[in-house]
Amino acid sequence: MSKAAELAALIANVNHGSSLANKNFIINGAMEIYQRGTSFDTSSGYGDYTLDRWMSGHTVTGKFSIDRVADAPAGLKHSLKATSASAYSVGTNEEFVIRQKIEGENCIPLALGTASAKTVTLSFWVKSSLTGTFSGAFLNSAEDRCYVFTYAISSASTWEKKEVTVALDTSGTWVTSSGIGLTIYFSLGAGSGLQATAGSWISTKDLTTSSSVNLVGTNAATWFITGVQLEIGKATAFEHEPNQLTLNRCLRYFNRITGYNTREFAGYNESTTKGLHVFRFAIKMRGNPTIGVSGTVSNYIIAYSNTQTACNATLAFNTTNPEGVTFYSSVASGLTAGQASCLRNIDYIDLKAEL
């Protein structure tokens, strides 16, 4: 796109409700934030979070893996890579996807479900070892409004920029609170029960078309994506935001506090066996968070006076809200009630308020 055309698109988008900054409804589109790590095996559950805000979906476990890799087109550094684990024949209602859920409050400018619904463009860089027609979908939270889209990959193992323009839904129920407003799916394979014709809004959950590539159907096939942007109007250049800003946006949904063997959570000993600790979040979370801890309770240690004692039970909530938690730690004996103490975390504590 020429500079003049880029400027014209920007002006047109602003006139249609977009903005010059914070125009991207996708968070972590450049795959730079990875609090949970860089490799994911999709071996459990249906949906596993991978890189921040990016979630896999799989009705059968272990058919593909996800990695964050230093492979990207010029101007970007990392991408999310999916690798097929086998030549799997996808069943009727089976699905294998990468997706991002967008919070309803952030979707307010899109005017979904109204006569004023915006036209948006989803743009991204993609490459695959396979060529052909690939697909994805836009869905509401109830998964009863859906728009299947396609994009073509014409050259194997070559980065290609794709743009998908969608006139958003003027009907259906769309959440504009702190729940799921809109989910963007990228299909890595879906069965005939989840296939529809692309290009229009329908009232069923579908993820692909009958002629789209099933990545999981080819052993060791790869698919990479980065530079993902969803904006009102036409596609414009990817919005590079400061890494710290992207991290802050991710912290609303997930915060992994990795243990550095430091005394992190101040508090006091409520009894001879219990410590009460407080942690106020730097960024207010979307809702009341889950605490995730390692299964080894002795990874958490109450430090007091000049000594310390390993916990003998899982941490427990005392109170929780989107701005902080107080929680109990437990030891067998030895604390002095009323004495100041801290909790040492030598593994991790996850705070999770995902959509």
Next chain:
Amino acid sequence: MDIKDAKYEKGGNPEVNSIVVTLSSGGVLVVPLADDNSDYVEIMKQVKAGTLTIKDAD
């Protein structure tokens, strides 16, 4: 969410305020009883479907 075990927890309060979930992977989640928490919503779906029973708190 592959849940191996789930049990209500009082967390030092008189009333139950969370569910301690042990995952098949070995991780442990302490889930607040909050409708805006997606883990709680998922747990209640499994309870409603009859595939999960939550043990009473001590």
